[in-house]
Amino acid sequence: MGARIRQLHRWTSMIFTLIVVGIFAFQAFAVPPEWLYYTPLPFLFFLMLTGIYMFVRHYRRPGRS
Template sequence: MSPRIRQLHRWTSMVFTLIVVGIFAFQAFAVPPEWLYYTPLPFLFFLMLTGIYMFIRHYRRPAQP
């Protein structure tokens, strides 16, 4: 399960980055609507959850002999 979560975290981070870059690019041409600033938030929330899971999983592993 952990490799899937790690891969999903990576792909979500790429989508999040593209959305943020797109918002900045859109600002160069016009004033974006207010709701556009909230579009990266679901991805950010998901990244937070998967990041916390991977962080905790790393420290909860049994010690290697």
Template sequence: MNWSNYIRQAHRWLSIVFTATVIANFVAMALGTPPAWVVYSPLPPLFLLLFSGLYMFVRPYISKWRDAELRQQTP
């Protein structure tokens, strides 16, 4: 497995963790005023999702740019 597959799999698991923390947040708010750690618990997986999602978004453009640059270098 290469890095792209690892990042894609990590992104999937992070989305599950993020969804679970958001659901726990809503449940805690329904029961009363939640503690601060429950309110802010979705943020770390959200930031990791941001970085892994941006990587997966930019990766095809980078590979096209590299391929075009390699074609220009070869006579």
């Protein structure tokens, strides 16, 4: 399960980065609609959840002293 979460986290971060770069590129040519700025937020929320999960899982791993 941990490897799957880590892989999802990596792919989601790539999608998030591409969306943010796309928004900045779009700003160079025209003024984007306001809703466009909210498109990366679901990915950011998912990244936050998976990042917190991996952080806590690392320190709560059984067998660590």
